[in-house]
Amino acid sequence: MTTMVDARGLSCPQPVIMALDEMKKEDNRELVVLVDTDTSKENVSRAATSQGWQVSEVSEEGGGYRITVRKG
Amino acid sequence: MRGKNIFATRWGIIGVGAAIGILAAFLQKLGNPANMGICVACFERDIAGALGLHRAEVVQYLRPEIVGFVLGSFVAAYLAREFRPRVGSAPIVRFVLGAFAMIGALVFLGCPWRAALRLAGGDGNALVGLAGLTFGIWIGTLFLKKGYNLGRSQATHTAVGWVMPLIMLGFLALLLISPQPEGQAKSEFLFYSLKGPGAAHAPLAISLAIGLGIGILAQRSRFCTMGAIRDGLLFGHVHLLSGFISLILFAFLTNLLLGQFHPGFTGQPIAHDQHVWNFAGMTLAGLAFALAGGCPGRQLFLAGEGDGDAAVFVLGMIVGAGFAHNFGLASSPNGIGPHGMAAVAVGLTVCLLIGLTMRNKNA
Numbered sequence: 001m002t003t004m005v006d007a008r009g010l011s012c013p014q015p016v017i018m019a020l021d022e023m024k025k026e027d028n029r030e031l032v033v034l035v036d037t038d039t040s041k042e043n044v045s046r047a048a049t050s051q052g053w054q055v056s057e058v059s060e061e062g063g064g065y066r067i068t069v070r071k072g
Numbered sequence: 073m074r075g076k077n078i079f080a081t082r083w084g085i086i087g088v089g090a091a092i093g094i095l096a097a098f099l100q101k102l103g104n105p106a107n108m109g110i111c112v113a114c115f116e117r118d119i120a121g122a123l124g125l126h127r128a129e130v131v132q133y134l135r136p137e138i139v140g141f142v143l144g145s146f147v148a149a150y151l152a153r154e155f156r157p158r159v160g161s162a163p164i165v166r167f168v169l170g171a172f173a174m175i176g177a178l179v180f181l182g183c184p185w186r187a188a189l190r191l192a193g194g195d196g197n198a199l200v201g202l203a204g205l206t207f208g209i210w211i212g213t214l215f216l217k218k219g220y221n222l223g224r225s226q227a228t229h230t231a232v233g234w235v236m237p238l239i240m241l242g243f244l245a246l247l248l249i250s251p252q253p254e255g256q257a258k259s260e261f262l263f264y265s266l267k268g269p270g271a272a273h274a275p276l277a278i279s280l281a282i283g284l285g286i287g288i289l290a291q292r293s294r295f296c297t298m299g300a301i302r303d304g305l306l307f308g309h310v311h312l313l314s315g316f317i318s319l320i321l322f323a324f325l326t327n328l329l330l331g332q333f334h335p336g337f338t339g340q341p342i343a344h345d346q347h348v349w350n351f352a353g354m355t356l357a358g359l360a361f362a363l364a365g366g367c368p369g370r371q372l373f374l375a376g377e378g379d380g381d382a383a384v385f386v387l388g389m390i391v392g393a394g395f396a397h398n399f400g401l402a403s404s405p406n407g408i409g410p411h412g413m414a415a416v417a418v419g420l421t422v423c424l425l426i427g428l429t430m431r432n433k434n435a
Binding site: 001008009010011012013017020023036037038039042043046047050063 | 077216220223226294302307364
């Protein structure tokens, strides 16, 4: 099951905190994180990689980004 | 998806930190105050003085570096298609945080940027300031872990994102059309200093060019001195920290080469050695920056890329500088101001209340 994290409009470091909280849950295998700045896109991607997750897709959506990360 | 941003890599942020450190040290050589090549808080305080928001005669100069930071970030954001006008995440709270961040920084006599540069110049008191900064940011991380946030910003009109860059362009225009008359402390529109740190400055064109360059680099790399410490404490992430350490190291090496390294605790330029208040002032500043999500430099770069809330924080800092010097809150090389202690106590109380009461509204 894919878990959705909507971090649009939130300032640093909230998007990373929200994404990491979901990554730490045992059941989660795939997350979709919505962000609205390039900084948040980079920070979430970097945080995912540091947790051993893989960034499988980043697409532009509604003036922001939709980041899909999977447990590695 | 656009190409990879090399400035946001590990080596990218280290390179940007190195560039800032070297350029800051050279700005001192070219005329900026000692151990203050680039101090965001001090320079915004000087801008407040230039505009007459306070009348501390030794700190009045419309610093072109600050103008350059915002405009450089603005240009870089447009070129990279990252200009995103947004606003609405508790701007009044950000204004208050900006004001108290400035007051705390002026009790220490420097923001995180200057703390780094003071250390790189041999000022041991900077270690106390950096410890206080870290403690303040650590308190901020406790609130972040408990769900603190100021709510979501919203996309807005492009023109909203242009307001802060246009204000900076206006400042630059004032500086160009109203330069300092020889030996006088006031031009038609602006106040200037005849002595003290406000009278120490590199040539305008060089200050502006270096400010623009750093604005571009910092926008691309997301350089943030508060974020460096926060991410280390909160996540164990050292990405931004590597840039901050690089700044200190390269400023130190450049100072050694230029004969600007003078180790010690006493008699350091534009500094005092009241350790408790150096620590407490920076605790207040660190907490305020952490609650606002960025160091004073980062707030300028965010304002340049369209973030109206960061712009309000910047205005809060400039107004805070007015309060700090008008009411005896700011320190001087002789020690803390007559009301510095009270200001730190009030500031910490306000910031703690903000951290405690603003949670999970939109998370």
